[in-house]
Amino acid sequence: MLELLIPSILETLYMVSVSTLIALVIGFPLGIILVMTEKGGLSENLLVNNILNFIINLLRSIPFIILIILIFPLSKLLVGTMIGTTATIVPLAISAAPFVARVMETSLKEVDKGVVEFGVSMGASNFEIISKILVPEALPSIISSITLTIINLISYSAMAGMVGGGGLGNLALQYGYYRTDKAILYAAVIVIILMVQAFQLAGDKLAKSVNKK
Amino acid sequence: MIEISNLNKTFNVDGNTVQAINNVSLKINDGDIYGIIGYSGAGKSTLLRCINKLEDVDSGSISINGTDITKLKNGKLRAEKKKIGMIFQHFNLLQQKTVFENIAFPLKINKYPKDKIKDRVLELLEYVDLVDKIDAYPSQLSGGQKQRVAIARAISTNPTILLSDEGTSALDPSTTQSILELLKQINNDLKITIVMVTHQMEVVKDICDKVAIVEKGQIVENGTVEQIFTSPKSKTANLFISSLQGDVQEDIIDTSDYDGKIVRLSFLGDSAKKPIVSDLVRKFDVDVNILSGNINKLQQSKVGHLIVELIGKDEEIQNSIDYLENTCKIVAEVI
Numbered sequence: 001m002l003e004l005l006i007p008s009i010l011e012t013l014y015m016v017s018v019s020t021l022i023a024l025v026i027g028f029p030l031g032i033i034l035v036m037t038e039k040g041g042l043s044e045n046l047l048v049n050n051i052l053n054f055i056i057n058l059l060r061s062i063p064f065i066i067l068i069i070l071i072f073p074l075s076k077l078l079v080g081t082m083i084g085t086t087a088t089i090v091p092l093a094i095s096a097a098p099f100v101a102r103v104m105e106t107s108l109k110e111v112d113k114g115v116v117e118f119g120v121s122m123g124a125s126n127f128e129i130i131s132k133i134l135v136p137e138a139l140p141s142i143i144s145s146i147t148l149t150i151i152n153l154i155s156y157s158a159m160a161g162m163v164g165g166g167g168l169g170n171l172a173l174q175y176g177y178y179r180t181d182k183a184i185l186y187a188a189v190i191v192i193i194l195m196v197q198a199f200q201l202a203g204d205k206l207a208k209s210v211n212k213k
Numbered sequence: 214m215i216e217i218s219n220l221n222k223t224f225n226v227d228g229n230t231v232q233a234i235n236n237v238s239l240k241i242n243d244g245d246i247y248g249i250i251g252y253s254g255a256g257k258s259t260l261l262r263c264i265n266k267l268e269d270v271d272s273g274s275i276s277i278n279g280t281d282i283t284k285l286k287n288g289k290l291r292a293e294k295k296k297i298g299m300i301f302q303h304f305n306l307l308q309q310k311t312v313f314e315n316i317a318f319p320l321k322i323n324k325y326p327k328d329k330i331k332d333r334v335l336e337l338l339e340y341v342d343l344v345d346k347i348d349a350y351p352s353q354l355s356g357g358q359k360q361r362v363a364i365a366r367a368i369s370t371n372p373t374i375l376l377s378d379e380g381t382s383a384l385d386p387s388t389t390q391s392i393l394e395l396l397k398q399i400n401n402d403l404k405i406t407i408v409m410v411t412h413q414m415e416v417v418k419d420i421c422d423k424v425a426i427v428e429k430g431q432i433v434e435n436g437t438v439e440q441i442f443t444s445p446k447s448k449t450a451n452l453f454i455s456s457l458q459g460d461v462q463e464d465i466i467d468t469s470d471y472d473g474k475i476v477r478l479s480f481l482g483d484s485a486k487k488p489i490v491s492d493l494v495r496k497f498d499v500d501v502n503i504l505s506g507n508i509n510k511l512q513q514s515k516v517g518h519l520i521v522e523l524i525g526k527d528e529e530i531q532n533s534i535d536y537l538e539n540t541c542k543i544v545a546e547v548i
Contacts, residue, residue, distance in 0.1 A: 117305060118301070132322070137307060212309050213352050
């Protein structure tokens with residue numbers, strides 16, 4: 001069983017880690033833009049804010065399983081194939097990016113307005129306020145948000161297994177469902193549960209250890 | 214010098230326009246400790262926040278050593294802001310950074326030579342007496358310690374002006390005293406002009422040289438603290454002065470309970486030392502009944518208030534009041 005489980009675990013970790021990274025690269029700046037352009041923000045721009053909000057809400061309202069199918073042509077364009085672990089990363093990243101933008105926005109908004117005001121009062125530039133005040137002050141909350149994203153992606157990656165992606169979801173489907181190998185099915189589920197628990201525990205620990213508040 | 218002329222600022226609150234600052238003009242000289250006092254919502258904080266352009270103004274100008282800050286933008290504005298330090302009611306320290314990093318923050322932003330940052334921070338920590346807290350985080354400090362760190366941070370880049378937005382309002386009375394002492398010391402040692410917004414007359418009494426009383430977005434009265442204490446003209450100024458503990462309680466004295474004339478005497482500095490009561494009795498045919506009295510220590514001098522009942526003929530009473538005002542230079546006001 002192990003020879004089946006281990007490659008699947010690695011595939012899941014690969015899909016989750018790469019798509020988390022891509023989602024962060026796209027979603028994190030979007031979250032910052034949302035906070036900066038909102039009403040009363042440092043560079044208030046309601047037009048940009050509204051458009052961005054609309055796009056994020058739109059992407060978030062599409063069910064993931066449908067998004068995968070919708071995105072097949074894009075996956076093919078980007079990675080040359082529609083199935084397999086690498087192809088699955090495309091819909092995973094695209095579905096997680098707006099989620100990341102939203103949770104980052106929430107994390108950054110939690111920062112006390114007073115410290116931002118201190119930055120403005122001492123003549124720091126917007127870039128300095130973001131990079132040296134907002135993000136460091138929000139760091140514990142940002143870590144929690146990333147944990148949340150990873151856990152979401154673990155569950156989504158299992159779903160992606162249903163439509164040709166690899167990983168634990170695919171294993172459970174292929175062996176557990178089609179071949180009715182209950183042992184594999186349960187093993188896959190247990191591994192997923194353990195993975196979620198481990199990431200949650202590690203995320204909480206890390207967030208707590210960096211928080212000096 | 215800070216010169217505010219014809220400043221106007223409105224806010225839009227739920228579709229209603231609120232005039233936060235209404236045609237305010239004010240001159241603050243270098244080295245002053247200038248108090249801006251008013252009740253909440255009077256516009257005092259907004260006025261202060263206009264000085265370092267935390268708020269945009271609608272019209273008017275704020276010139277700081279000849280530069281109109283309201284006209285500046287971006288880089289030039291940021292450069293000007295670096296000459297103005299600010300402390301806040303809730304300290305606004307970076308919670309995720311140590312005391313050292315908090316104080317070093319403006320230095321780093323200002324491209325202070327890296328190898329000198331540590332010495333500068335240590336020097337500032339010594340000045341505010343918190344060297345042992347260098348590696349502590351704000352959450353481990355008391356309110357007074359937090360404000361000391363904030364003060365060290367605000368003066369780290371040698372600003373010429375320090376703004377305090379209710380800097381002592383969140384502190385208990387004894388901590389307030391120690392923070393005020395520190396501010397006074399900074400004003401004295403570093404010749405930094407301090408503009409402080411407060412709703413506590415105690416604060417004005419203890420450290421300010423001059424004061425402006427703000428009400429409904431306007432300055433209703435301003436001048437030296439001695440002037441305001443000896444002859445407050447506006448009702449608000451009177452209310453603030455009587456809010457001080459141990460002050461003459463005019464409300465308690467019901468003039469109809471007395472046959473004579475009730476007179477409120479305010480005297481400043483040297484006149485406080487003269488034996489005026491026995492003077493009056495000797496020179497005029499009046500009896501003097503002391504109803505209440507107190508003395509307030511100000512930054513530069515002392516202001517005394519005395520409420521007396523003068524009993525005698527009207528003419529004699531009038532003569533005594535004239536004598537007090539003209540010869541003794543005491544403000545006498547019939548209540």
